[in-house]
Amino acid sequence: MTTISKAIACHVRLRPSHPNDGKTNPGSIKISGNSIEALNKEGDKRYHFDLDKCHGQTISQEEVFDSVRSTIEQAYNGQNTTIFTYGVTGSGKTHTMQGSREDPGIIPRTVQAIFRKRSALRSSTLSIAFSYVSEPQKRDIRMSAEGLNIIPDLMVQPINSVTEFEVIYDAAAKTRKTASTKLNSTSSRSHAILTLYLHILENNNPSKRKCGKICLTDLAGSENNNLTGNDKERMRESSAINTSLTTLGKVVDALNLNAERGNRDSAGVFVPYRESKLTRLLQDALGGSSQGLLICCLAPGEKFARDTINTLQFAKKSKSVENRLLVADNSQRRASAPLPRAIKPINANAAFKVHVASRQSAPTRGRTALSSISTNSRPARTMMGRNQTGKENDLGVLVKQEKIMDIKGLTDEQLNQRIQEIVSQEIEKERNDPSITIQLSNVVFELPKIEKTREDTDVDSLSAEERETRARVLVSHARKLHHRGDVQQALSLYKKAYEYVPTNKKLSTRITEIQLALEGILPQEPKVPQQKDRMMGSGMKRSFGHLDNLADISQESPIKKGKC
Numbered sequence: 133m134t135t136i137s138k139a140i141a142c143h144v145r146l147r148p149s150h151p152n153d154g155k156t157n158p159g160s161i162k163i164s165g166n167s168i169e170a171l172n173k174e175g176d177k178r179y180h181f182d183l184d185k186c187h188g189q190t191i192s193q194e195e196v197f198d199s200v201r202s203t204i205e206q207a208y209n210g211q212n213t214t215i216f217t218y219g220v221t222g223s224g225k226t227h228t229m230q231g232s233r234e235d236p237g238i239i240p241r242t243v244q245a246i247f248r249k250r251s252a253l254r255s256s257t258l259s260i261a262f263s264y265v266s267e268p269q270k271r272d273i274r275m276s277a278e279g280l281n282i283i284p285d286l287m288v289q290p291i292n293s294v295t296e297f298e299v300i301y302d303a304a305a306k307t308r309k310t311a312s313t314k315l316n317s318t319s320s321r322s323h324a325i326l327t328l329y330l331h332i333l334e335n336n337n338p339s340k341r342k343c344g345k346i347c348l349t350d351l352a353g354s355e356n357n358n359l360t361g362n363d364k365e366r367m368r369e370s371s372a373i374n375t376s377l378t379t380l381g382k383v384v385d386a387l388n389l390n391a392e393r394g395n396r397d398s399a400g401v402f403v404p405y406r407e408s409k410l411t412r413l414l415q416d417a418l419g420g421s422s423q424g425l426l427i428c429c430l431a432p433g434e435k436f437a438r439d440t441i442n443t444l445q446f447a448k449k450s451k452s453v454e455n456r457l458l459v460a461d462n463s464q465r466r467a468s469a470p471l472p473r474a475i476k477p478i479n480a481n482a483a484f485k486v487h488v489a490s491r492q493s494a495p496t497r498g499r500t501a502l503s504s505i506s507t508n509s510r511p512a513r514t515m516m517g518r519n520q521t522g523k524e525n526d527l528g529v530l531v532k533q534e535k536i537m538d539i540k541g542l543t544d545e546q547l548n549q550r551i552q553e554i555v556s557q558e559i560e561k562e563r564n565d566p567s568i569t570i571q572l573s574n575v576v577f578e579l580p581k582i583e584k585t586r587e588d589t590d591v592d593s594l595s596a597e598e599r600e601t602r603a604r605v606l607v608s609h610a611r612k613l614h615h616r617g618d619v620q621q622a623l624s625l626y627k628k629a630y631e632y633v634p635t636n637k638k639l640s641t642r643i644t645e646i647q648l649a650l651e652g653i654l655p656q657e658p659k660v661p662q663q664k665d666r667m668m669g670s671g672m673k674r675s676f677g678h679l680d681n682l683a684d685i686s687q688e689s690p691i692k693k694g695k696c
């Protein structure tokens with residue numbers, strides 16, 4: 133294992149003007165090649181910065197991705213790489229990192245590129261998994277045996293196709309709290325870290341493997357509360373966001389001081405990584421062994437002049453931080469990139485157990501679980517639930533059967549092809565089964581089909597009004613149970629209620645999200661918020677408890693507001 137020094141690459145992206153920007157002066161930010169000049173608020177001083185890449189307002193998402201592609205590709209060589217977006221609120225960080233379905237950003241493009249790479253590989257096999265953390269400040273962080281800061285209970289989900297990633301990631305990303313501020317109608321209220329784990333194994337020599345990690349971090353925006361018009365709650369979030377970003381700045385300053393003084397390791401200035409969970413999680417990217425790339429996002433409005441200069445100053449100082457990349461000998465596993473628990477080294481000579489999601493014969497209460505591949509007989513711990521052995525889990529909804537495929541006679545290529553076929557078939561099956569699949573915006577999840585018991589009245593024989601009444605009563609009970617923290621019982625009542633109002637999308641969303649929370653994909657909030665919280669309206673979004681807004685449910689169903 134050898135070490136090479138590599139500075140953090142710093143890119144800048146100026147977003148197009150937006151009505152929220154107010155007054156803009158086209159000459160206040162000038163980009164020329166990889167240099168950028170910004171005029172101060174008073175208009176009497178220009179600041180000049182030389183960075184690695186400066187993107188103007190007309191740059192496309194594809195071009196931005198092309199500019200980070202080579203960093204991402206380092207992961208195929210067993211490198212850890214980290215790309216993070218930084219900037220004032222509303223400057224385009226989430227647009228750059230995530231983008232939209234129509235105009236995808238770095239995350240979806242990266243996943244697509246990885247799967248394209250996987251299909252193109254001939255003499256090696258690439259396994260992929262991911263984890264996602266929003267609100268890292270609420271997570272427990274520990275030091276791993278390899279000296280990395282990790283979240284011990286983080287779920288790592290193996291993925292076998294772009295579609296599989298999209299389904300799970302969309303659901304997980306929905307948990308990221310957003311709120312409307314004066315500067316951004318969908319302002320992210322927390323940092324979000326997506327990590328893709330790559331594991332490449334040479335088919336003819338299973339002892340040769342490389343493990344790389346791509347960490348894509350969308351930081352919450354720094355905020356000036358005079359501009360955001362934040363209320364008390366937003367202010368609290370804002371203060372937490374600004375504190376962690378300040379610590380980020382302090383970490384970079386300390387690293388630079390150490391570099392200037394030629395200090396290495398513990399001999400130099402104390403680097404305050406531990407002052408915030410964000411900096412602990414980014415430690416590998418800041419002065420660690422990860423190849424770092426920072427994208428600083430800028431908003432063009434004159435009111436952001438000070439933020440623009442602050443952001444560019446952060447870029448400038450980050451640019452001089454040097455990381456020490458560990459260049460792995462191919463035959464060794466990199467100490468800095470431990471395999472996530474859900475991916476085990478694939479031994480091409482072993483008989484695989486291919487866990488294939490399959491429906492049980494009717495009456496079915498299960499949903500098709502996504503496929504996962506594991507080389508050992510013990511099931512991998514995944515984001516989709518801890519019980520993956522073919523039994524019902526305690527929700528009674530995630531049912532998985534195990535088919536054992538003897539692959540002794542197959543070449544690796546045939547094996548990969550077979551696995552791909554199975555995964556595609558399963559995904560196709562899910563898509564084509566309208567009876568138990570519902571669409572939640574872009575997320576496709578199956579709702580549990582509920583078996584009728586003898587006590588159940590035949591729903592079809594009830595009038596619309598009777599169905600509404602029953603649903604209302606059940607939801608009311610469910611809410612109480614949920615409030616008491618009895619999520620399992622609440623869930624089963626929500627499901628029963630759903631039988632009476634099967635077109636109620638909010639209710640189906642709630643059921644799905646509770647299930648995801650119970651399976652560990654979404655953060656769990658043990659209790660339903662009180663009525664006054666629930667009535668706070670659209671500003672409160674996406675956290676588990678806020679789904680308990682019956683006012684929302686009633687919009688799509690005849691269940692009347694306030695009566696449940």
Ligand SMILES: Nc1ncnc2c1ncn2[C@@H]1O[C@H](COP(=O)(O)OP(=O)(O)OP(=O)(O)O)[C@@H](O)[C@H]1O
Nearest residue numbers: 147148221222223224225226227316319320352353
């Ligand atoms: N390059 C771009 N082209 C077109 N629209 C953009 C671009 N960058 C940002 N936007 C739009 O500007 C708005 C704010 O962008 P975004 O939500 O990405 O900001 P942000 O920096 O993530 O904000 P926050 O820190 O508050 O979460 C969004 O409506 C987004 O679609």
